[in-house]
Amino acid sequence: MSRIPSVRLQVLNEAPINPKGEFVLYWMLANRRTTWNFSLERAVEWSRELDKPLLLLETLHCWHGWANDRMASFAVEGMVDTAKRLEGSAACYYPYVEPVLGEAQKLLKALADRTCVVVTDEFPTSVVPSLAADAARSLSIRLEQVDSNGLLPLRATNQVFPTAHSFRRFLQRTLPAELDQFPKANPLAKIRLRPLRKIPNEVRRKWPTASDRLLRGDGNMLASLPIGHSVSPVSTRGGAKAAQAALRRFLKERLTRYPEERNQPEEEVVSGLSPYLHFGHISAHDIFTQLMAHENWKKSRLASRATGGRSGWWRASPAAEAFLDQLITWREVGYNMCSKRTDYDKYESLPEWARKTLAEHRSDPRIPLYDLEDFEAGRTHDDLWNAAQMQLVREGRLHNYLRMLWGKKILHWSASPQEALAIMIELNNKYALDGQNPNSYSGIFWILGRYDRPWGPVRPIFGSVRYMSSENTARKVRVKDYIRKYAP
Numbered sequence: 430m431s432r433i434p435s436v437r438l439q440v441l442n443e444a445p446i447n448p449k450g451e452f453v454l455y456w457m458l459a460n461r462r463t464t465w466n467f468s469l470e471r472a473v474e475w476s477r478e479l480d481k482p483l484l485l486l487e488t489l490h491c492w493h494g495w496a497n498d499r500m501a502s503f504a505v506e507g508m509v510d511t512a513k514r515l516e517g518s519a520a521c522y523y524p525y526v527e528p529v530l531g532e533a534q535k536l537l538k539a540l541a542d543r544t545c546v547v548v549t550d551e552f553p554t555s556v557v558p559s560l561a562a563d564a565a566r567s568l569s570i571r572l573e574q575v576d577s578n579g580l581l582p583l584r585a586t587n588q589v590f591p592t593a594h595s596f597r598r599f600l601q602r603t604l605p606a607e608l609d610q611f612p613k614a615n616p617l618a619k620i621r622l623r624p625l626r627k628i629p630n631e632v633r634r635k636w637p638t639a640s641d642r643l644l645r646g647d648g649n650m651l652a653s654l655p656i657g658h659s660v661s662p663v664s665t666r667g668g669a670k671a672a673q674a675a676l677r678r679f680l681k682e683r684l685t686r687y688p689e690e691r692n693q694p695e696e697e698v699v700s701g702l703s704p705y706l707h708f709g710h711i712s713a714h715d716i717f718t719q720l721m722a723h724e725n726w727k728k729s730r731l732a733s734r735a736t737g738g739r740s741g742w743w744r745a746s747p748a749a750e751a752f753l754d755q756l757i758t759w760r761e762v763g764y765n766m767c768s769k770r771t772d773y774d775k776y777e778s779l780p781e782w783a784r785k786t787l788a789e790h791r792s793d794p795r796i797p798l799y800d801l802e803d804f805e806a807g808r809t810h811d812d813l814w815n816a817a818q819m820q821l822v823r824e825g826r827l828h829n830y831l832r833m834l835w836g837k838k839i840l841h842w843s844a845s846p847q848e849a850l851a852i853m854i855e856l857n858n859k860y861a862l863d864g865q866n867p868n869s870y871s872g873i874f875w876i877l878g879r880y881d882r883p884w885g886p887v888r889p890i891f892g893s894v895r896y897m898s899s900e901n902t903a904r905k906v907r908v909k910d911y912i913r914k915y916a917p
Contacts, residue, residue, distance in 0.1 A: 433471050434610050436584050437576040439551065441565035444572070448479055450545035452521075452625050456537060457487040458560060459552035460577050461507050462669050463514045463617060465712035467577035470616040472548040473520075479545050482521060482625030486540060487511060488533040489526040489639075493556045495858040495865065497657035499825055501526070502646060503667035503862055507710050509644050510668035519622040524639045530655055534563065536636040541568045543629065550709070551576040551583065553767035554774075555865040579713045579761045580607055583768040591780065593880055594737045596762040597754075601735035601742050604757075608728055611714050660859060663825045665704065672705035676716060680723045688751045692830040694911040699829055700752070704862035706760070707869075716756060724749050762880065763871035774854065774870055776847050776877075783878025786892030787846045793889040799842045801852050807917040813899045813908055814838050816915035818856070823915070825862040830906060836876030837897040841890055846877060 431438070455472035463469060469485075476483040489504050490496070508524040515522040523540075527533040541547055541564075549561060551574045565572050576583050585603060590596035627633075643650040652658055665671075679700040690698040705711040730744040739758075740750040767773040776784075799809055807815035807822070817831040827835060836853055843849035853873045858864035875881060883893035902908070 431471065431474055433467050433474070433575060434582065436582045437467055437551075438471065439574045439576075441561060441572045441574050442568065444568060444570050446479075446546045446571045448545060450479075450481065450570070451543045451629075452476075452482040452484045452545065453479060454540055454544040454547045455483065455485045455520075456547055456549040456564075457485055457511075458557050459550035459555075459709050460712075461487060461504070461511065461709040462712065463511060463518075464615050464669070465577075465612050465715040465718075466616065467612045468548055468550045468575040470613055471573065471575050473616045473620065473622070475546050475548065476622050477620070480623055481545055482623045483519065484521045484523060484540070484544075484625055484628070485511075485515065486523045486525065486537065488537070490533050490556055490560065491527050491654055491656045492530045495657070497660040497859070498648075498651050499660045499662050499860070499862070500864075501651060501654060501656055502662035503665075503704065504708060505639065505644060505646070506667035506671070507669065507708055508639060510670050510710070512644070514669065515617075518617045519620055519624075520617060521625040521628070523628060524644070525636060526639045526643060526654065528654065532636060534560070534567075536632070537564060538567060539632050539636070541570050543632075544570055546571045546573065548573045548575060550574070552578065552709075553583065553764060554867050554870065577612060577712065577714075578764055580604060580717060580757055581761050581765075582607070583764060586765070587769070589769045590762055590765055591880070592882075593758055593762055596765065597739070597758045598735050598737035600758060600761075601732075601737065605728070605731060611718070612712070614715070614718075657859075663823070663862070665701075665825065665862065667704070667708060667710060669705075669710045672702065672711035675701045675705065676711065676719060680719065684720075684723070684748050684752065687748045691751070693906050694828040694831050695907045701826075703866070703868065704825070707863040707866040713756060713760070717753075720749060720752065721745070759871065760868045763867035763869075766879075767867040767870060773867075776850050779874065779877055779879055782883055783881075783894055786883065786887070786894060787877065790890050790892045791845060795842060795844065795890060797842055798844060801855060804839060804842075804852055805856060809838075809842065811838065811899050812912050812916070813903060815917050816908075816912045819915040819917050821856065821860045825860060827861065828911075831902070831911075832872055833876070834897050834899060834902050836873060837895075838899070840876055840894075850874075850877060 453472055453476040460466045460468050512522055561574055683698045686698050690696045724745050726745050732742045739754050743750050743753055770778055772778045807818040809815055817835045821827045839852055840849040857869055863869050878894045881895055884895045887893050888896050
C-alpha cells in the first residue's frame with residue numbers, strides 16, 4: 430500500500446505497468462530536489478515493489494517564450510547540487526538540458542520504452558501541465574503524477590477561493606489533518622535498491638547528459654542553447670544548498686525583524702525563498718518543519734476555532750505567524766486558483782466587480798502614457814518606480830512591498846487594463862526568478878482586484894480597484910537609499 434496520500438496521486442493515462450522493464454523512471458519536472466518530495470518517494474515505492482533500479486531524469490526544456498540565460502543558469506545550478514546529493518545513493522541521475530527544441534520529450538519516450546512505470550511532478554503553471562499532458566498521450570507505459578506543491582493538496586477542494594480570508598478559514602479547518610501526512614525528509618535514506626549499472630549506450634549517445642562545461646556555468650554553453658540571451662544570470666545561486674543557506678539565514682538573522690521591517694525596501698528582512706520554491710529546490714514542508722522546530726512548536730498548540738484570522742491560529746510567535754501567512758495562505762491560494770482554472774492568466778478571470786469598474790474607466794485619460802519598451806528600460810518620470818524595475822532587471826527580484834506599487838503604476842500609465850496585465854506578465858516572467866509561479870500570478874492579478882475588494886473613493890482609471898502612489902509609499906517606507914542603489 431502506498432504511503433502517498435491518494436489525493437496527491439493521479440494516473441494520467443490508461444497504459445499498463447511493465448514489470449519486465451529495466452528500471453523505474455522518475456521524471457523530475459518541478460520538484461527539483463531529493464528531499465521532502467512525494468514524487469521521489471512514490472518512485473522509490475515502485476522501485477522497491479518491482480525490485481527494479483531507479484533512474485531520475487531531470488530535464489530542462491527550452492521551448493517556452495520566457496526561457497533565457499537567467500532561468501537556465503539557476504536551474505542548472507540546481508542540477509549540480511542534485512548530482513552531488515545523489516552520489517553514492519540508491520538512485521541513478523540523468524541531468525538533461527535539451528540543445529534543440531523537443532529533444533527532451535524524445536529522450537523521455539526512449540527511456541519510457543524501457544521502463545516499468547513513469548512518475549512525474551504535478552505543477553499547475555509554466556510548461557509543466559502541457560509537458561505532462563503530451564507525455565500522457567504519447568507514452569505506452571503508465572504515467573503517474575504526484576502533487577508535492579504545498580501543505581494543502583491541490584485536490585483537497587474543488588472550490589476556487591475569492592479572498593485570502595475565505596481560503597485561510599478553509600486552511601484552518603483542513604490543515605490539522607494534513608500536518609500528519611508530510612513527505613519523508615529523505616526518501617533515499619537507508620534503503621537498498623537494485624543498481625542501474627549504466628544508461629543504455631544508444632540512449633546516452635543520442636541524448637548525452639548535461640556537459641561538465643554547462644554544469645560549471647560556462648557562458649558559451651548557455652549561449653548555444655535555443656533560449657533568449659538578453660537576460661543575464663544573477664548573483665543569486667540556484668540549488669538546494671543555496672536554498673538551505675537562505676532558510677538558515679532567515680531563521681537566524683531575519684525572522685524576529687520580519688513583522689515590523691518586511692515592508693522596508695532598504696532592509697534585507699524577507700526570506701528570499703521564493704525562487705527556490707518555484708524551481709523546486711526546497712519544499713514548503715521542509716520550510717515549515719524547520720520554522721516550527723525553531724519555534725519549539727507542537728501541533729497541540731493549534732487553536733480550536735477556524736476564524737480566518739491572519740494571526741493567532743498557529744499560536745506561534747508573531748514573527749512566525751506573519752511568515753506562515755505568506756508561506757501558506759498567500760502562496761497556496763495562488764496554487765488553488767491556477768490548478769482549478771485554465772484561464773488563471775487571462776484578464777477574464779478577474780472578479781466581476783473589478784472588470785466592471787475598470788471597464789467603466791477604460792476611456793479615462795492616462796497621462797503620462799508608457800509602452801512596454803519604456804517600462805522595461807525604466808524610462809518613466811517616477812524615480813521610485815524606475816528603481817523597482819531596475820531591481821527586477823538586475824537581480825531577478827522585486828521587493829515584496831514595492832511589487833504592489835510597481836504593478837499599480839503600470840495600470841495607471843498603460844493604455845488599458847488589458848495592456849497593463851500583458852506588460853506585467855511579460856516583465857515579471859522575463860526577469861523574475863519566480864516568474865510563471867502561481868504566487869507571481871496572484872501578485873500580478875491582485876493589482877487588478879483579484880483577492881481584494883472594492884475601495885473608495887472611486888478614482889480615475891482605477892475605479893474602485895485599490896489605488897497606490899509613489900508619494901504615499903515614500904511616506905510609509907524609507908526609499909531614498911533604495912532609489913540611489915537601483916537608479917537606471
